Amino acid sequence: MEGDPLKKSLAWLHGVLQGKIGHGIETRVLQGLHVIHAERDLCNSDVDGNWHVGALALLLDLVGAITTFSYANCVSTVADFNASYYSTVKFQEHVEIESRVMADKGKLIHVVVQVRKKGNGEVIAVGNLLMDSNKLTIAQMSNL
Numbered sequence: 001m002e003g004d005p006l007k008k009s010l011a012w013l014h015g016v017l018q019g020k021i022g023h024g025i026e027t028r029v030l031q032g033l034h035v036i037h038a039e040r041d042l043c044n045s046d047v048d049g050n051w052h053v054g055a056l057a058l059l060l061d062l063v064g065a066i067t068t069f070s071y072a073n074c075v076s077t078v079a080d081f082n083a084s085y086y087s088t089v090k091f092q093e094h095v096e097i098e099s100r101v102m103a104d105k106g107k108l109i110h111v112v113v114q115v116r117k118k119g120n121g122e123v124i125a126v127g128n129l130l131m132d133s134n135k136l137t138i139a140q141m142s143n144l
Contacts, residue, residue, distance in 0.1 A: 009070035010035065016062070026062055050088040051124075056115065057083050059097070060127030064111045067099040068131040072109060079108065080130035087117070087124045094118040107133055 015021035017030055046052050060083055068076040089095055096116045103110040113127040 005070050005073040008073070009066055012069065013066055026058070030059070030062065048088075049090050051091055053083075053085055053125075056085065056125045057081075057127070059115065060113045060125060061129070063097055063099045063113045064127060064129035064131060067101060067111050067113070068109050068129075068133065071101045071104075072133050074133045076109065076131040076133040078129055079132040080128075082128045084126045085124070086126070087122055089115075089117055089124050095124065096121075109133060 012021060013030075013035065016026050017033060019027040061078060061081065064078070064081075065076060068074075094117075096118050097113065098116070099111060099113040101109055102112050109131045111127075111129045111131055113129065115124045115126075116122060117124060
């Protein structure tokens with residue numbers, strides 16, 4: 001696992017899911033998330049029982065950060081974030097999340113995250129993130 005960024009990313013994600021990393025809100029938003037397939041490069045509800053747009057935004061942000069980490073093997077911060085919402089999804093409804101690095105300009109990495117309803121593939125939200133990679137590893141961040 002020492003040199004494998006994908007395994008490090010999954011370990012980091014599981015740390016977030018278990019509440020060992022982060023501030024708790026990340027764990028709550030990602031509650032019930034199961035990683036079915038992962039490869040390199042590749043909440044809360046409102047009054048109607050739909051995912052709250054804030055929870056969707058946090059999901060887009062977290063997946064973008066995880067994607068950048070698995071791609072560049074470093075922790076990154078969001079320099080620019082844009083979320084577009086196209087549909088709603090019930091809190092217990094299953095979704096598919098796809099995230100891709102679209103461009104790498106050295107220190108800046110463009111990531112697109114798409115959330116779709118499982119089954120019919122209807123797009124729920126799309127996040128465009130410009131990530132600023134600071135070249136710090138998780139171990140270095142833990143020591144700050």
